[in-house]
Structures are given as C-alpha cells and as structure tokens.
Amino acid sequence: MKVAEEAAPGLRRPSRWLDLRGRHEGAWAYALNRLTAIGLIAYLYVHLGVLSLLAHGPSTWNSFLATTKAPFFTALDAVVLLGVLFHSLNGIRVVLTGVGVAVRWHRLLFRSLMALAAILFLVAGLLWSIRG
Amino acid sequence: MTAESVAVDLEVLRYRPGExxxxxxxSVQVAKGTKVLDALDAIWATLDHSLMFRRxxxxxxxxxxxxxxxxxxxxACVTQVAEAAEEHQPIRVEPLHNLPVVGDLVVDVAGFFARMTASDLVITRSAEPELPVSVDPLPASLSLRQVVVPEDLDRFIRFESCIECGICVSVCPSMAADDGFLGPAALAGIHRTREATGDATExxxxxALADGDGGVWRCHSSFECTASCPQAVDPAGRIMSLRGQILARRWGRMWGR
Incomplete structure (x- = not known):
C-alpha cells in the first residue's frame, strides 16, 4: 500500500480520484468524465490519422474500409459511442447544476441522463443492425 | 471483560515518515454498542501505545x-463498530485523503485551515452573528419562556454547522486532482460569511475570491462533499449558489448595472 505517501503534497494523483470505494454517483461521473475525455481526445487523433489514408489513394482507403468490417472495429465503435454519449450527457448535467439548475435533484438528473444514454445507445445498435 | 463485550477486528493503516x-x-474486546473511536482507544490502551489518531x-x-x-x-466517534463490522471484516481504518499524513491516522490540517482563512474573513469572525430570534415571556404560571423560531432558521443552522472535520476535502475528486482548489469547506465558508455580512465591500x-483562481469554477459538480458531510452543511449547494451569484453579477455588468 502506498496510501500515506500519496497523501503527501503532490496531490495530482489519479489514484485518488479513481479510488471510488464508498463514493456516490458524482465521483463516478467525475472519474468517467475524465477517462472518456482522455479517450475521446485519443480517438480524435486516431481518426485524423485514419483520414490521412485518403491521401494514399482509393485502393488504400478501400482496403482500410474492408478491415473495419471486422467485429473488433464494431466493438471499438460501440465503445466510442458510449464515451460520446456519457461525456456529452454528463456535461449537460455539469452545466445545468453549475448554473444553479436542478442542484437539489442532481442525482435524479444524472440517473435520467444515463438512462437516456442507454436508450440512445440501444437505438444506435438497433439502427446499426438494421442497416448492416 | 463482561458478557456484554464483543471481539472486534480492525485493519489499521500504519505510517511513519520514511518508513x-x-x-x-x-483484535480488541469492546463493549456492545461501542464506536470505532472507542475501539481505537482500546487498541491504544491495551495493545499499542504508538498508534496515532486524533480525538x-x-x-x-x-x-x-x-x-x-x-x-x-x-x-469515528459516531460510527458503530457493529455496523462497520457488518460492512467489512476486519474493519479497515485509514486516514483522510487529500491531506498530508503525519502518522497513522493523523493528517496535517494546516493546509485545510490555510484555505479556510484565505480571505482573512472566512470562518474566523470577531463576533457571533445575531439570530433574529425574539424571546417573549410566557404567563408567570409557566417557568419556561417561549422562543419564536424564525421561519428561515435552517439557513443559520447550516451556516453554523461546519465542524471543520475535513471530510468534504477528503471526498472531493477535484481536490484530489487539483491542489490549487480552495475546496468545499472554504467555499461554503465564503458563502456563509457573505450571507452573514452586511458590508458591501466585504x-x-x-x-471575487470565490470567482478567482482556485474558486468555484474548479468544482466539477461531483456533490460528494454534500453527500458525505456529517453536519448537512451542503457545501456543493453553497458552491452552486455562489456560481449563480457570480453569473448574476456578470449579467448585471453586461447591462451596465
């Protein structure tokens, strides 16, 4: 265990805000918001890298598109979609409560928005399966 | 030990600088209905005099x-051993987060209080605020006096309830990630002092302090402070209220008010 040393002056340690033992929705939302932010920024750079393949001509691009049909890439898409839904909808909660709206009902607001995220994710999955 | 005593197992985080x-x-025997603090007292008294904790x-x-x-x-003084043992065996006891550990369960609260007094106004005050409570005498036949409680007494109770325990600082994820943040206790104190003062300059x-570097905008709305506060001070609600007041002031300035 390194708990005591971590409490020393350097406070910026992810092990602190990622320690969710005994925490409520808010701390989970905080941790997930940071993790999804990091993930989405990483995805943005990957996305730009992928788009750069267009500069190598149609054959390279079509070859890459064929690769993305694999289940692994579908799973990655699902993870990205979950990240986008969580980050954006939790962001709405942070903005609303941050300006004094629904402060007393922040837990209900969080749960409602997460329910909306789940519904949107299922709808996206349904549309994906219909369109193939 | 009497028949009313029970055996309690605790797992305590031990720490010494450099070690x-x-x-x-x-494992200690404590009376039924005892609190975790009493169990720590029993450890200190019967097993290990070097155990550091504050009470x-x-x-x-x-x-x-x-x-x-x-x-x-x-x-620890109001946490039942029996309830804690039901949650987890052995009962795990650790120091607060986000404050430097001096030894074992003792944390250095100097930074905590430095934040509380950052404005030279917060928490410390020269006189007790005057509650709008009027005391009317009852008929002489009664020995009691009738106290007319103001409708907004809750407001004052919350203001004066903070016991400066540091729990809100320990649970706050923003404090964990950002040591420039004033923190929930200090900001709740700013809010309280602001409502109590009649001085426009103050x-x-x-x-301005709440709006400045380290102020309310570093809060990320986790509401852990409010959920964990043992005195129902509602620091997160105070922070959001300060934000509202700051936005109102900015809005007014936009229109020259």
Whole structure:
C-alpha cells in the first residue's frame, strides 16, 4: 500500500480520484468524465490519422474500409459511442447544476441522463443492425 | 471483560515518515454498542501505545476523529463498530485523503485551515452573528419562556454547522486532482460569511475570491462533499449558489448595472 505517501503534497494523483470505494454517483461521473475525455481526445487523433489514408489513394482507403468490417472495429465503435454519449450527457448535467439548475435533484438528473444514454445507445445498435 | 463485550477486528493503516505504510491487524474486546473511536482507544490502551489518531469531543462536535472507515469518510466517534463490522471484516481504518499524513491516522490540517482563512474573513469572525430570534415571556404560571423560531432558521443552522472535520476535502475528486482548489469547506465558508455580512465591500471581496483562481469554477459538480458531510452543511449547494451569484453579477455588468 502506498496510501500515506500519496497523501503527501503532490496531490495530482489519479489514484485518488479513481479510488471510488464508498463514493456516490458524482465521483463516478467525475472519474468517467475524465477517462472518456482522455479517450475521446485519443480517438480524435486516431481518426485524423485514419483520414490521412485518403491521401494514399482509393485502393488504400478501400482496403482500410474492408478491415473495419471486422467485429473488433464494431466493438471499438460501440465503445466510442458510449464515451460520446456519457461525456456529452454528463456535461449537460455539469452545466445545468453549475448554473444553479436542478442542484437539489442532481442525482435524479444524472440517473435520467444515463438512462437516456442507454436508450440512445440501444437505438444506435438497433439502427446499426438494421442497416448492416 | 463482561458478557456484554464483543471481539472486534480492525485493519489499521500504519505510517511513519520514511518508513512507508502498511496495514496492521488488531483484535480488541469492546463493549456492545461501542464506536470505532472507542475501539481505537482500546487498541491504544491495551495493545499499542504508538498508534496515532486524533480525538477530542467524542460526540461529533469537533471533527477531530474524521477518518476513512471501510473506504468511506466518517466520524469515528459516531460510527458503530457493529455496523462497520457488518460492512467489512476486519474493519479497515485509514486516514483522510487529500491531506498530508503525519502518522497513522493523523493528517496535517494546516493546509485545510490555510484555505479556510484565505480571505482573512472566512470562518474566523470577531463576533457571533445575531439570530433574529425574539424571546417573549410566557404567563408567570409557566417557568419556561417561549422562543419564536424564525421561519428561515435552517439557513443559520447550516451556516453554523461546519465542524471543520475535513471530510468534504477528503471526498472531493477535484481536490484530489487539483491542489490549487480552495475546496468545499472554504467555499461554503465564503458563502456563509457573505450571507452573514452586511458590508458591501466585504461581500464583493468574498465573491471575487470565490470567482478567482482556485474558486468555484474548479468544482466539477461531483456533490460528494454534500453527500458525505456529517453536519448537512451542503457545501456543493453553497458552491452552486455562489456560481449563480457570480453569473448574476456578470449579467448585471453586461447591462451596465
């Protein structure tokens, strides 16, 4: 265990805000918001890298598109979609409560928005399966 | 020990500067209905005089015994051993987060209080605020006096309830990630002092402090402070209220008011 040393002056340690033992929705939302932010920024750079393949001509691009049909890439898409839904909808909660709206009902607001995220994710999955 | 005593197992985080940290197990006999703080007292008295922990009032008024019990910040003086043992065996006891550990369960609260007094106004005051309570005498046949309680008494109770235990600082993820943040206790104090003062200059100074570097905008709305506060101070609600006041002031300035 390194708990005591971590409490020393350097406070910026992810092990602190990622320690969710005994925490409520808010701390989970905080941790997930940071993790999804990091993930989405990483995805943005990957996305730009992928788009750069267009500069190598149609054959390279079509070859890459064929690769993305694999289940692994579908799973990655699902993870990205979950990240986008969580980050954006939790962001709405942070903005609303941050300006004094629904402060007393922040837990209900969080749960409602997460329910909306789940519904949107299922709808996206349904549309994906219909369109193939 | 009497028939009413029970055996309690605790797992206590031990730490000394330069020696690192470890979890140490203790088993003590304590009376039924006892609190975690009493169990720590029993360890200190019968097993290990070197165990460091802080305590004073034993009735949740001073905040000295705030610590993490089974991963949750609580006051050890009012946390039942039986309930904690039901949650986790052995009962795990650790120091607060986000404050430097002096030794074992004792944290250095100097930074905590430095934040509380950052404005030269917060928390410390020269006189008690005057509650709008009028005391009317009852008929002479009664020995009691009737106290007319103002409708907004809750507001004052919350203002004066903070026991400065540091639990809100320990649970706050923004404090964990950002040591420039004033933190929930200090900001709740700013809010309280601002509502109590009738001085416009002081009020503006406090609002500027809340709006400044380390102020309310570093809060990320986790509401853990409000959920964990043993005194229902509602620091998160105070922070959001300060934000509203800051936005109102900015809005007014936009229109030259």
């Amino acid at each position: 690192g940290s470890r979890l140490e197990n203790f 004073a009032c034993h009735h949740s008024s001073c905040g000295a015994c705030a610590m993490r019990i089974n991963g949750r910040e609580r006051l 009020s503006a100074h406090l609002l």
